[in-house]
Amino acid sequence: MNTADLGLPVDVPSTALFTDHYELTMLQAALHGGTADRRSVFEVFTRRLPEGRRYGVVAGTGRVLDAVENFRFDAGVLNFLRERNVVDEPTLAWLADYRFSGDIWGYPEGEVYFPGSPVLRVEGSFAECVLLETVILSILNHDSAIAAAASRMSSAAGDRPLIEMGARRTHELAAVAASRAAYVGGFATTSDLAAGFRYGIPTVGTSAHAFTLLHDSERDAFRAQIDSLGEGTTLLVDTYDVQEAVKTAVEIAGPKLGAVRIDSGDLLLVAHRVREQLDELGAKDTKIVVTSDLDEYAIASLAAAPVDAYGVGTQLVTGSGHPTCSMVYKLVARAESADPDAPLTAVAKKSAGGKTSVGGRKWAARRLDRNGVAEAEVLGTGAVPAELADRQLLVELVRGGEVVAREPLDAVRERHIAVRDGLPLSATQLSRGEAVIPTEYQ
Amino acid sequence: MNTADLGLPVDVPSTALFTDHYELTMLQAALHGGTADRRSVFEVFTRRLPEGRRYGVVAGTGRVLDAVENFRFDAGVLNFLRERNVVDEPTLAWLADYRFSGDIWGYPEGEVYFPGSPVLRVEGSFAECVLLETVILSILNHDSAIAAAASRMSSAAGDRPLIEMGARRTHELAAVAASRAAYVGGFATTSDLAAGFRYGIPTVGTSAHAFTLLHDSERDAFRAQIDSLGEGTTLLVDTYDVQEAVKTAVEIAGPKLGAVRIDSGDLLLVAHRVREQLDELGAKDTKIVVTSDLDEYAIASLAAAPVDAYGVGTQLVTGSGHPTCSMVYKLVARAESADPDAPLTAVAKKSAGGKTSVGGRKWAARRLDRNGVAEAEVLGTGAVPAELADRQLLVELVRGGEVVAREPLDAVRERHIAVRDGLPLSATQLSRGEAVIPTEYQ
Structure with missing residues (x-):
């Protein structure tokens, strides 16, 4: 085989x-x-x-x-x-x-x-x-626990796509199975390249705070990212000041900027403010991705917020409080x-x-x-x-x-x-x- | 390499x-x-x-x-x-x-x-x-979470050895890393053969309820196990009636029976009764192993019980409430x-x-x-x-x-x-x- x-x-x-x-x-x-x-x-x-x-x-x-x-x-x-x-x-x-x-x-x-x-x-x-007892139980207990959490999250998210990004929070190979189980439970994509390689799950991702901090200014970082990855990329806007970052982002990328990502703070409040600011800047199609210790409850609480996609890590790969089935x-x-x-x-x-x-x-x-x-x-x-x-x-x-x-x-x-x-x-x-x-x- | x-x-x-x-x-x-x-x-x-x-x-x-x-x-x-x-x-x-x-x-x-x-x-x-970010965090976040739980359990267990037996409750390869981390945290042995193969951790185990149920009687099952594995083996005594099983066990194995395992019920109470019964039957050196959804608190609560070893599964491999570090x-x-x-x-x-x-x-x-x-x-x-x-x-x-x-x-x-x-x-x-x-x- x-x-x-x-x-x-x-x-x-x-x-x-x-x-x-x-x-x-x-x-x-x-x-x-x-x-x-x-x-x-x-x-x-x-x-x-x-x-x-x-x-x-x-x-x-x-x-x-x-x-x-x-x-x-x-x-x-x-x-x-x-x-x-x-x-x-x-x-x-x-x-x-x-x-x-x-x-x-x-x-x-x-x-x-x-x-x-x-x-x-x-x-x-x-x-x-x-x-066969042990290996069958290992697989079903792990994967079913993740899929159950994923299912709750995907039902809370409604039509908005979910990104699985929990690899760093679980064993490196459990992460691959977790991506697979999350997909079964309704997730759309994963950050985990091994899961893309093994199961063909679409992989996504653009940049972290480290990329911004590497540069002499946020402006330099955004320009480098746009130059290399194009205006359709997702810029991470919460390294310093979110409002300033959004302004800089649209200045550099133009109104066709793909998305901005918010990874900290009061997501409900910040998402509303960022949406308003993007719209004022003419970036009406620029999407908002939120990521920050989300679980199904946080996702549900953002249902009325102008959020276009959720990235979920820790709570997904740990089964949202139930990391294994019995x-x-x-x-x-x-x-x-x-x-x-x-x-x-x-x-x-x-x-x-x-x-x-x-x-x-x-x-x-x-x-x-x-x-x-x-x-x-x-x-x-x-x-x-x-x-x-x-x-x-x-x-x-x-x-x-x-x-x-x-x-x-x-x-x-x-x-x-x-x-x-x-x-x-x-x-x-x-x-x-x-x-x-x-x-x-x- | x-x-x-x-x-x-x-x-x-x-x-x-x-x-x-x-x-x-x-x-x-x-x-x-x-x-x-x-x-x-x-x-x-x-x-x-x-x-x-x-x-x-x-x-x-x-x-x-x-x-x-x-x-x-x-x-x-x-x-x-x-x-x-x-x-x-x-x-x-x-x-x-x-x-x-x-x-x-x-x-x-x-x-x-x-x-x-x-x-x-x-x-x-x-x-x-x-x-290197993702793979480093995957490994440290997983392994450190398991080791932290193991450390609490091993300190609660004092001088009594702990057996890691959680493979069936976590991803099959996470299980191998979990055995390793449990050993770091003070566990003595593992049930997981892959952990024995890869890391040289001593592996142990004798039988499950299925083995008893396979036979026409508990007596037949015990005899088959003793015949094959010797009197030093550990007999599982809680498939039907514990008292009856202990009696049968010592009848068949003699007073040099290695150990009995109790996997359900009120462990504190049952361990006392079984110890008394074993002593009365002359099996003073026969050890008592307990296993049944133990965590550090259950282990500590058994400190005064006549227990010789603990087997820990679910709570170990899920980090006893904290399956990942941050x-x-x-x-x-x-x-x-x-x-x-x-x-x-x-x-x-x-x-x-x-x-x-x-x-x-x-x-x-x-x-x-x-x-x-x-x-x-x-x-x-x-x-x-x-x-x-x-x-x-x-x-x-x-x-x-x-x-x-x-x-x-x-x-x-x-x-x-x-x-x-x-x-x-x-x-x-x-x-x-x-x-x-x-x-x-x-």
């Missing part, structure tokens, strides 16, 4: 190391005990949404498919496991031949989810499925023997003290009300009721180890917007509340 | 893509305008600590050195920049020859920092320094011309509305009181006062583009513990408060 398809902007020999030690020791014990081949069903779900959130957003599915496809143990990895005595020789031999050969179904990427929604279902032998990967059913035709038995943790879950291989459907608006997330383990048959949420992603459902990121992004539009209106309220539709078990 | 030295567990052609679009457009404009070669000093610092925190922890410096060393634009990257019209041909030509040739000084990794501390200082031409990379001084001997002028953003900073190339020293306890973080731009000369904090990391200060992770970890021990006692209070020592500007 093309290493550019790995979900990273880099060559990766394998995703198999993104795995917790205990997945391999469980494998060893199951191989030794004769239970490794029992057909098993694992499901990914959350027990709750982050506090106050109305819906979750599934993101990272495409990266999961890449990770599964590339999950293999080459000589370097096997040597490491041997030297560290992580597992024994029979287990190493088994790992050397590892290829996932099972089936994966899941919510299509960009879909929304609710407590209990089986966003991914992995089915195969216990051995081949258990190994998705878990749980064994929900398994065969009673290694016989491929053995029936599946539902299983679940049962101890007192929480963390219990619902056993059994589940279907999921979203019931609509008479107006076509989502009304409930319905889950069950038996037959799907006829009236919900065409509202099922799980789609086939991997069949017998082969990925069967790759899709372009733009399709994922469009799906998310469409699905979000099908939720009750209160879904996009920013105030804290419960999940916007209930989860019902049948 | 060896690609294993890149700070990632994977081959990376370059770190140059982990860069914001605007760094390159600033470069283009500066090259075009003749200011690109002005000698410049950038400093990394925070304006504040996360709310309530007493100190910050510098982590990621080693990864920064790897990233700088590997920051280069190969043909694939240059083609991407050309096709997307990110910058013009003269800039692409300049990038093709890019090698950082300047100097970097910084707080040694594992040091603590306070508001304003110049944790890293990058000096060279504007062009070569400005490009480090910025600011131009603080630059020459007035491209002449290499031109004097440096201090510069700083000055607009109303916040985000101002202190210009000038700074020294930093930690003043001690008569008992040798840290008393103040002293920063200045002039000559270092004689009494602080031997308390300076910045060390040379890169000289003329060559890394001169690599060090083993264990040395970094030891430094952190020693430095933390030199802070006033209130530093390790978990309650919210101000920075434990003030920052003074001279």
Whole structure:
């Protein structure tokens, strides 16, 4: 396969190391005990949404498919496991031949989810499925957290475009996945070149305060930028005095100046003043971009301000208060023997003290009300009721180890917007509340 | 260079893509305008600590050195920049020859920092320094956030070892850096195999609930695990009934059972009961490991409980409420011309509305009181006062583009513990408060 398809902007020999030690020791014990081949069903779900959130957003599915496809143990990895005595020789031999050969179904990427929604279902032998736990959860927990924040921000921003610019606030490779997830959640562009390289997301950016400070005067800096990048560029106007900077900017660039960026101060007030000043100077088409620790609330509070675009960094890449989802990967059913035709038995943790879950291989459907608006997330383990048959949420992603459902990121992004539009209106309220539709078990 | 030295567990052609679009457009404009070669000093610092925190922890410096060393634009990257019209041909030509040739000084990794501390200082031409902003901040902001949380947890845990097990709660590669940062902050081991592979951090783990559920009975599961992993293994005892499980565990493993793990319920209560039961069964040396959404407060609350080790996941990799630091990379001084001997002028953003900073190339020293306890973080731009000369904090990391200060992770970890021990006692209070020592500007 093309290493550019790995979900990273880099060559990766394998995703198999993104795995917790205990997945391999469980494998060893199951191989030794004769239970490794029992057909098993694992499901990914959350027990709750982050506090106050109305819906979750599934993101990272495409990266999961890449990770599964590339999950293999080459000589370097096997040597490491041997030297560290992580597992024994029979287990190493088994790992050397590892290829996932099972089936994966899941919510299509960009879909929304609710407590209990089986966003991914992995089915195969216990051995081949258990190994995938860590990397699948890493991807879905991270990417879905970012996409959920992005979705709230994009709904708060309405038609105004959002620029993802949080790379400096998160791990350098998490940043690439964050740009991707932000795009899924409705962002328009990113500052991150790696995200442009890897996922084709449009990249943007012009200058920082350092560029102005490098020059002997703001005027020199603006002239240098306009000379090189053209009048359509965005000038940063808050290094010294904003009013003076806007005047200088239009003097140098003329009324066709592309945009000005404001990165500090009372954005509501400053945006109004700058708009007025630009209009007076005849720069009626010059846009105003604001950036400064924005989150969905700040974006919403600027709805009435003359702002044309928002740049969002920290709060986006940290999930706006919820940097990870609480998705878990749980064994929900398994065969009673290694016989491929053995029936599946539902299983679940049962101890007192929480963390219990619902056993059994589940279907999921979203019931609509008479107006076509989502009304409930319905889950069950038996037959799907006829009236919900065409509202099922799980789609086939991997069949017998082969990925069967790759899709372009733009399709994922469009799906998310469409699905979000099908939720009750209160879904996009920013105030804290419960999940916007209930989860019902049948 | 060896690609294993890149700070990632994977081959990376370059770190140059982990860069914001605007760094390159600033470069283009500066090259075009003749200011690109002005000698410049950038400093990394925070304006504040996360709310309530007493100190910050510098982590990621080693990864920064790897990233700088590997920051280069190969043909694939240059083609991407050309096709997307990110910058013009003269800039692409300049990038093709890019090698950082300047100097970097910084707080040694594992040091603590306070508001304003110049944790890293990058000096060279504007062009070569400005490009490094994004990747340097990505690494330091992420890694330092994790290390700060780890440090609080390890101080709360006292002599009991901490296991990092948060890979599933963060991006798969951020997880590797998080394990590294946790180790710097005092953690003992990790569940993440990639962190073991890349950084040599000891990896641990035995089994999950899925392993128990795979079997026809808990007894079968325990027997399979003991048979394969030996009596020294750790059995997970909270899948069904804890008391029953502990009884079964000791029956099968005997009194030399290594440990039991409790992952749910009222850990304080359950740990006491399990300890009592183990002692009654003669398993006096069997340890108790607890894991279940622990943070520094939960760890502290278990200080009096008979717990031998803590496993920490979510709260560690999300920085225990502060998933990123607010480090910025600011131009603080630059020459007035491209002449290499031109004097440096201090510069700083000055607009109303916040985000101002202190210009000038700074020294930093930690003043001690008569008992040798840290008393103040002293920063200045002039000559270092004689009494602080031997308390300076910045060390040379890169000289003329060559890394001169690599060090083993264990040395970094030891430094952190020693430095933390030199802070006033209130530093390790978990309650919210101000920075434990003030920052003074001279």
